[in-house]
Structure formats: C-alpha cells, structure tokens
Amino acid sequence: MTGQHAGEPIGIIAGGGQFPLLFIEAARAAGRQVFVAAHRSETDESVADAADRACWVKLGQLGKIISxxxxxxxxxxxxxxxxxxxRIFRDVLPDLKGLTLWNKIDSRQDDAILRAVADALEKEQIRVLESTLFLRHLLFPKGVLTRKKPSAGQRRDIEFGWRNARSIGELDIGQCVVVRDCSVMAVEAIEGTDAAIxxxxxxxxxxxxxxxxxxxxxxxxFDLPATGVGTITSMRQVRAAVLAVEAGQSLLFDRDQMIDAADAAGIVVVGVEERADGTLDY
Structure with a gap:
C-alpha cells in the first residue's frame, strides 16, 4: 500500500508536541527512513535528533522544505x-515559494492554509499522507474512560455543546466549545483549546x-483535534467537570496518565460518536 513501503524515505513537516516523535518511532519500526522539516521555536530538539536528517525552517519557508x-x-x-x-501575525518569514503561495490564499484560516501547502507539495510530487499513518491506535476511543460518568444534565450540555461545536467547525473557526447549563461560555478560535478552556x-x-x-x-x-494530560490540567484549574471528545476523529496522547489525572480531579472523560440520524452514542 502506498505510504507504507518499507525502506522508502518519509518526510515530516513538524510542529510542537510529542506527535512527531511518536511518528518517528513508529515509522522506523515500519522500516522507513525519516527526514524532518522542523519549525524553529515550535519543534522540540529531540525530534530533530531522532530523525535520520533534519532541516530547521521558519514559518513560510516552503521552498526550503521542498528542496x-x-x-x-x-x-x-x-x-x-x-x-x-x-505566530502567523508576527513570525512568518516566507521564502519566494512561500510568499507566492501566501499571496494566493484568500483565507488565513487553518484549513485553507494547510490545504494550499499540501496542494503545493503535491504539485512537486511530494504526496501528503494522513497524520495517523502508523498511529491509528492513538485515535480517541468511544465510551466513558473515567470512573465517573456524565450525569443527565451533563449529557444535555454535551449534546448542546456538540451542536455548537459542529457549527463553528463548519465555519472553520475552531474545534472546541465550553458550555454550562446549555449556555456557551467560550468558543475556541485562534488562541487554541487550553486558552478557551x-x-x-x-x-x-x-x-x-x-x-x-x-x-x-x-x-x-492535518490538524486533527488532540487532547492529553495538558487538557486535564487546564480543566482542573477552572474546576471544569466533563471532557467530551469525538471518538475516532481525534487524537488521545498519554492515555493512562490523562485518565489518572482526570480521575484524581473528578473529571469525566468520554468519547462520543454521532450516529447517522444525528443522535449521540456514548
């Protein structure tokens, strides 16, 4: 299957967090050489060290990545x-190819930028694969993961929040909402999930x-929703009660540590699926 050929090199365009390092380990176990384009001020040094070869770039240096x-x-x-x-408002330092692409993008929203970059890479015969290649076991499972289960009122809030999160996703605003008593407290935008929480x-x-x-x-x-111990840390700071995540469509890092932290804080963690008729399945 294309994308899984042992011995062939594979590239990573890396940001921050542990996902790039986990991918390197899994790709190497599958017999792949790994070449990383690491972003300055975002990618951890350990990612570059673990790669067969790494190239450090600044935001917008698309030509350097392709070369x-x-x-x-x-x-x-x-x-x-x-x-x-x-950082797109202060730290972008595009090379000629990056600047040309940037000027062609009508929207500065996440999906528009990433799709434009992916299209540019594929025009250079560099195919962009799913980020979960080799790592599908990291996808968020369905069901209640913690000792504590959501109450009837919390289930109503999950359903209310789900509809609102779906709506902001349609507009490419963000992936997360914070609600209480069927009122929206915060909508995630460019600041990210932890700040919204x-x-x-x-x-x-x-x-x-x-x-x-x-x-x-x-x-x-690209840009799948992701949760981990840091999510629970943010929720604990504000005494939040429930984390509901779309199962099979999101990444879950450090599962055991995350669930232990949630149990210790009395926080419910649940993976939810949306059925074809729009109802939610826990």
Missing part, C-alpha cells in the same frame, strides 16, 4: 504537531463541559 525533501528522495510526507497560530471555565465558575470535535470537512492529513 530538503527532494535532496533526500522524499516523495511522501505528513504534517504533525502544533504551530502556535498567532481557561476563559470559558472562568466564566462558568465551575462544572463547565468541554466539547471537542473534528471539523466537518477536516482533512485527516
């Missing part, structure tokens, strides 16, 4: 890890319900 991949025979790549989205949780005072979904037209190749 690096072609130099090492890379014809397949993945987008992995986080980029601090507010802290803002919405402070307004709710306590018992906030956090709902995080994949955007309806979101491409599995």
């Amino acid at each position: 690096f991949f072609k130099e090492h025979g890379v014809s397949e790549t993945v987008f992995l890890g986080t980029i601090t989205k507010t 802290l803002r919405g949780g402070a307004l709710a005072r306590e018992q906030a319900v956090v709902v995080k979904l994949r955007k309806p037209r979101q491409d599995f190749r």
